[in-house]
Amino acid sequence: MTFHQQEGNGMKHSKATFIGLGQMGAALVPPFIDAGLQVTVWNRSAAKAAPLVALGAKAAADFITAVSACDLIIVCLADYATSNALFHRDEITPLLKGKTIVQLTTGDGREAEFGALWAAEAGVNYLDGAIMDYPTKVGDPECLLLVSGDRAVWDSCEAQIKLLGGRMTYVGSKPSSANLLDGSLLTMYYGNTFALMQSAAMLEAEQVDLKDFKTALNAFKPVIESTWKRTIEAIDQQDYSGNEASIHVHSLGVQSLLKRAKNSGVEHSLLQLFSEYVDQTAARGHEADELPAAFEVLRRKG
Structure with a gap:
């Protein structure tokens, strides 16, 4: 050229x-x-x-x-x-x-x-x-x-x-790298934003000031970022083992959140979906593995 x-x-x-x-x-x-x-x-x-x-x-x-x-x-x-x-x-x-x-x-x-x-x-x-x-x-x-x-x-x-x-x-x-990364980042963008709105709806239903949510969220960011990093590493290495929190523990956590959402009377289908993913992960034999094992449910079918 x-x-x-x-x-x-x-x-x-x-x-x-x-x-x-x-x-x-x-x-x-x-x-x-x-x-x-x-x-x-x-x-x-x-x-x-x-x-x-x-x-x-x-x-x-x-x-x-x-x-x-x-x-x-x-x-x-x-x-x-x-x-x-x-x-x-x-x-x-x-x-x-x-x-x-x-x-x-x-x-x-x-x-x-x-x-x-x-x-x-x-x-x-x-x-x-x-x-x-x-x-x-x-x-x-x-x-x-x-x-x-x-x-x-x-x-x-x-x-x-x-x-x-x-x-x-x-x-x-x-040539497609930018486009593919764009799609992945936007998936993160929408997933995180809808999860945030789900959280805000649950707090509003219980009359919790969203200013307090903002403060707590800022303090929680290091945990979220650390989880993202560990998840990418686990997927890349195809190693879902660990000693922090098993799929069983996460299942109990998501079930608790789903119950709270239902009791608050807010839309809860997003949490229902999370619960289904965790249950499917456990059913595939990953109950003792950590949350990144759910990638096996989300990856290409067949």
């Missing part, structure tokens, strides 16, 4: 095109403008470009103009199907040869791998990424982005992509 030489502002790409100006897509643009890059934007609904034009971006009249304007193209659309419908056209693909596409659209690992395969066949430099924060955090030093794909492509535009978040992380050459 051929990459661009260093340009005057210390970046290999001094211009960038942004495709997709939804809430997240629009949030990606200002950091590039603030850094002094020439920015072109395009959205199917052209009106969404107006606030960014006011900041200094140039609105492309059409999609062909947009992708022709710059050699670095950052994509953030509703889904991969929408992106593919735009880029995988006979009249568009030849215009992209030698350019770099950074795909930040939400999807799955298979879609990312397909995107990389298409790009390779079309002579396009390709990275796939995931923004692990809210639009208001884009450009913040604490904003996390995951990017994967060819290392040489990453090296060619690292400085530009890092404008989007201070905690930018390159996670390897496998």
